[in-house]
Amino acid sequence: MAGGLGCDVCYWFVEDTQEKEGILPERAEEAKLKAKYPSLGQKPGGSDFLMKRLQKGNYKSLHWSVLLCVDEMQKYFDSGDYNMAKAKMKNKQLPSAGPDKNLVTGDHIPTPQDLPQRKSSLVTSKLAGGQVE
Amino acid sequence: CGRELFSWQLHCADIISTVEFNYSGDLLATGDKGGRVVIFQREQENKSRPHSRGEYNVYSTFQSHEPEFDYLKSLEIEEKINKIRWLPQQNAAHFLLSTNDKTIKLWKISERDKRAEGYNLKDEDGRLRDPFRITALRVPILKPMDLMVEASPRRIFANAHTYHINSISVNSDHETYLSADDLRINLWHLEITDRSFNIVDIKPANMEELTEVITAAEFHPHQCNVFVYSSSKGTIRLCDMRSSALCDRHSKFFEEPEDPSSRSFFSEIISSISDVKFSHSGRYMMTRDYLSVKVWDLNMESRPVETHQVHEYLRSKLCSLYENDCIFDKFECCWNGSDSAIMTGSYNNFFRMFDRDTRRDVTLEASRESSKPRASLKPRKVCTGGKRRKDEISVDSLDFNKKILHTAWHPVDNVIAVAATNNLYIFQDKIN
Numbered sequence: 001m002a003g004g005l006g007c008d009v010c011y012w013f014v015e016d017t018q019e020k021e022g023i024l025p026e027r028a029e030e031a032k033l034k035a036k037y038p039s040l041g042q043k044p045g046g047s048d049f050l051m052k053r054l055q056k057g058n059y060k061s062l063h064w065s066v067l068l069c070v071d072e073m074q075k076y077f078d079s080g081d082y083n084m085a086k087a088k089m090k091n092k093q094l095p096s097a098g099p100d101k102n103l104v105t106g107d108h109i110p111t112p113q114d115l116p117q118r119k120s121s122l123v124t125s126k127l128a129g130g131q132v133e
Numbered sequence: 134c135g136r137e138l139f140s141w142q143l144h145c146a147d148i149i150s151t152v153e154f155n156y157s158g159d160l161l162a163t164g165d166k167g168g169r170v171v172i173f174q175r176e177q178e179n180k181s182r183p184h185s186r187g188e189y190n191v192y193s194t195f196q197s198h199e200p201e202f203d204y205l206k207s208l209e210i211e212e213k214i215n216k217i218r219w220l221p222q223q224n225a226a227h228f229l230l231s232t233n234d235k236t237i238k239l240w241k242i243s244e245r246d247k248r249a250e251g252y253n254l255k256d257e258d259g260r261l262r263d264p265f266r267i268t269a270l271r272v273p274i275l276k277p278m279d280l281m282v283e284a285s286p287r288r289i290f291a292n293a294h295t296y297h298i299n300s301i302s303v304n305s306d307h308e309t310y311l312s313a314d315d316l317r318i319n320l321w322h323l324e325i326t327d328r329s330f331n332i333v334d335i336k337p338a339n340m341e342e343l344t345e346v347i348t349a350a351e352f353h354p355h356q357c358n359v360f361v362y363s364s365s366k367g368t369i370r371l372c373d374m375r376s377s378a379l380c381d382r383h384s385k386f387f388e389e390p391e392d393p394s395s396r397s398f399f400s401e402i403i404s405s406i407s408d409v410k411f412s413h414s415g416r417y418m419m420t421r422d423y424l425s426v427k428v429w430d431l432n433m434e435s436r437p438v439e440t441h442q443v444h445e446y447l448r449s450k451l452c453s454l455y456e457n458d459c460i461f462d463k464f465e466c467c468w469n470g471s472d473s474a475i476m477t478g479s480y481n482n483f484f485r486m487f488d489r490d491t492r493r494d495v496t497l498e499a500s501r502e503s504s505k506p507r508a509s510l511k512p513r514k515v516c517t518g519g520k521r522r523k524d525e526i527s528v529d530s531l532d533f534n535k536k537i538l539h540t541a542w543h544p545v546d547n548v549i550a551v552a553a554t555n556n557l558y559i560f561q562d563k564i565n
Contacts, residue, residue, distance in 0.1 A: 025449035030398040032452040 164214025
């Protein structure tokens with residue numbers, strides 16, 4: 001067995017040729033991506049993609065940079081903004097939620113009604129219905 | 134791996150988000166996107182129905198988590214169950230921990246097969262009788278009833294995580310457990326819900342200096358002071374709680390050296406570890422990154438002892454996989470009971486098994502169309518080159534919406550549970 005109980009440890013080698021083949025496809029893919037999105041910086045996860053995920057309120061697509069954006073937004077939210085927005089809102093309609101809504105804080109107080117409607121969950125799980133084959 | 138997977142069962146549900154056998158393997162818990170937990174129980178040996186031995190049937194189902202709304206951040210807190218972990222059984226009841234992004238709950242699942250009857254406190258129509266009218270003392274009698282399985286929440290561990298919880302792990306001391314989110318790991322006592330200890334905190338003072346997040350964490354199976362956590366940069370840190378209260382400084386640091394000439398835009402993303410699991414022996418741990426599974430010897434931090442390619446052919450598709458977010462999919466991995474084989478999922482409802490002894494691997498498919506009940510699963514093959522053989526499937530035909538992220542292996546027998554989106558497959562070895 002690889003990695004026996006004693007001091008002998010065997011490695012599962014990737015053959016050299018295979019490794020070399022692995023480099024080229026990845027670089028080719030990188031070139032493809034940069035051709036499509038020239039504004040993409042050196043660090044993976046350009047701001048456009050991150051803002052898109054942030055708006056969905058779900059940054060579980062896991063890229064660490066999104067955390068940065070969440071924290072930044074919190075930094076700019078304060079009670080002054082909040083009160084100003086409240087005063088503004090008394091005089092105009094609530095803007096409708098949309099995927100390209102401006103991500104400016106302080107302008108608008110989000111409410112649950114603004115958010116995209118989520119599909120309601122099933123009342124009972126079909127698993128429990130015992131559909132076994 | 135030289136064996137053929139034989140009988141299988143199929144259960145349909147909402148999108149399954151976690152699958153976990155208990156310590157004996159008699160119970161299998163699944164969590165789904167709707168916050169529900171469904172527990173299956175294995176059929177006992179039955180001489181009159183010999184082929185039913187090993188079938189899993191629904192044992193209990195309950196709503197574990199409900200959707201919530203965080204008013205401060207204006208974000209919905211999903212009810213999706215991220216992880217379920219069983220506690221070792223100590224009495225007739227079963228206990229498990231289930232968690233969504235923010236809250237962990239301890240559930241007690243108990244059986245009731247007796248009912249007390251013979252009360253003389255109520256009239257026939259159910260109204261309580263006037264106590265002064267009751268002149269005789271009647272002791273109720275316990276009578277058998279149809280088995281009823283009840284689930285009740287015993288503890289709720291809330292408000293300890295700012296970021297999304299990705300892991301929970303029960304300690305071998307059976308008293309404590311850890312929960313990990315993107316930046317912090319907390320240690321809890323199972324009896325105490327109003328406080329937890331923070332044992333890892335990688336949040337920098339200035340968020341702009343953040344370079345990596347915690348992706349998974351697990352306690353060592355035998356050493357109650359040791360745990361590991363993996364990062365989005367492909368590294369694993371082993372921490373010893375005896376050395377200091379705050380385990381920001383690791384005891385061991387596992388990282389495979391990277392060839393700088395092969396670095397690309399995608400390198401860091403595909404090196405992100407989506408799952409880490411100790412072997413049952415406690416000597417090894419396994420990590421899953423986007424394209425491979427690696428086995429590490431805890432005594433050697435410099436490189437893994439084994440690397441198994443899961444779907445190397447995807448390396449030439451990274452651009453589109455980044456665009457459709459698939460490159461961020463979090464695949465899990467698992468060991469078999471003897472640590473001789475490992476399993477992980479892929480796309481197109483494929484899953485892969487690697488036999489560490491024979492160095493053989495196999496690709497199988499979890500789908501209704503490709504499997505007949507009681508027939509062996511046929512190995513599948515993905516064609517990467519130009520010429521495609523009859524049975525092979527080409528990389529461009531793979532369905533990336535059919536991903537197998539969650540798999541579990543029975544702790545003793547060759548029984549596996551595979552979650553294919555909203556279908557749960559249970560495969561058993563022919564030998565059983």
